[in-house]
Amino acid sequence: MSSSPVYHLSIRQILLLSLATAFIAIGGTFAAIKLYELWTIADPSGRSFAEATPVTISDPSLVSDEQNSIEVYKAISPGVAFISTTTLVQDWWSVQERSGNGSGSVIDDQGHILTNFHVIERAQRITVSFGGDRVYPATLVGGDPDTDLAGVGGLFAEQPVERWLE
Structure with missing residues (x-):
C-alpha cells in the first residue's frame, strides 16, 4: 500500500x-x-508633568512651620508613588503569593518612576498608586541590583497628573 x-x-x-x-x-x-x-486617555491641555504641578511654596520665614509643611506636601505629593508588588514563591508542596510594597518618585514627564531594586525584585505583578483610590498596572523598565535602583512605567504615564489624584 x-x-x-x-x-x-x-x-x-x-x-x-x-x-x-x-x-x-x-x-x-x-x-x-x-x-x-x-x-488611552490623552491630556487635552497638552501640559507636561512639570507644568501640571505648580510649585507655590512661600518663604519659610513668612509662614508658620505647619503652613510651610502643607505647601511642600502639596507641591511634591503628585510625584510620589506607592508601589505594590506580587511575587509567586514555590516550595516543595505549593505555590504561594507574596506581596510587598515601597515608594518611588516620578522622574520625568513620561511618568517613569525611580524606586529601589529590592522593591520590585522578582515581582510578577507591579501596581502603582498616587494616593487616591486608583491603582495602575506597571512594568519594570530596568534595574540595577548593585546600586539598588530600578525604574518602572505603565499606563498611568499616559494620563495627566490630575487623573492620578482622582
Whole structure:
C-alpha cells in the first residue's frame, strides 16, 4: 500500500496563503493600535508633568512651620508613588503569593518612576498608586541590583497628573 500526502500545495497556493496571512497580520496589528489609542486617555491641555504641578511654596520665614509643611506636601505629593508588588514563591508542596510594597518618585514627564531594586525584585505583578483610590498596572523598565535602583512605567504615564489624584 502506498501512502500519499493529504495535501498538495502548488507554489501559487503557497504564495496566496502567505499573502493572505500577511494581510491578516497587518490588519490585526492596525486594529490593536487603534483600539489602544481609543483606550488611552490623552491630556487635552497638552501640559507636561512639570507644568501640571505648580510649585507655590512661600518663604519659610513668612509662614508658620505647619503652613510651610502643607505647601511642600502639596507641591511634591503628585510625584510620589506607592508601589505594590506580587511575587509567586514555590516550595516543595505549593505555590504561594507574596506581596510587598515601597515608594518611588516620578522622574520625568513620561511618568517613569525611580524606586529601589529590592522593591520590585522578582515581582510578577507591579501596581502603582498616587494616593487616591486608583491603582495602575506597571512594568519594570530596568534595574540595577548593585546600586539598588530600578525604574518602572505603565499606563498611568499616559494620563495627566490630575487623573492620578482622582
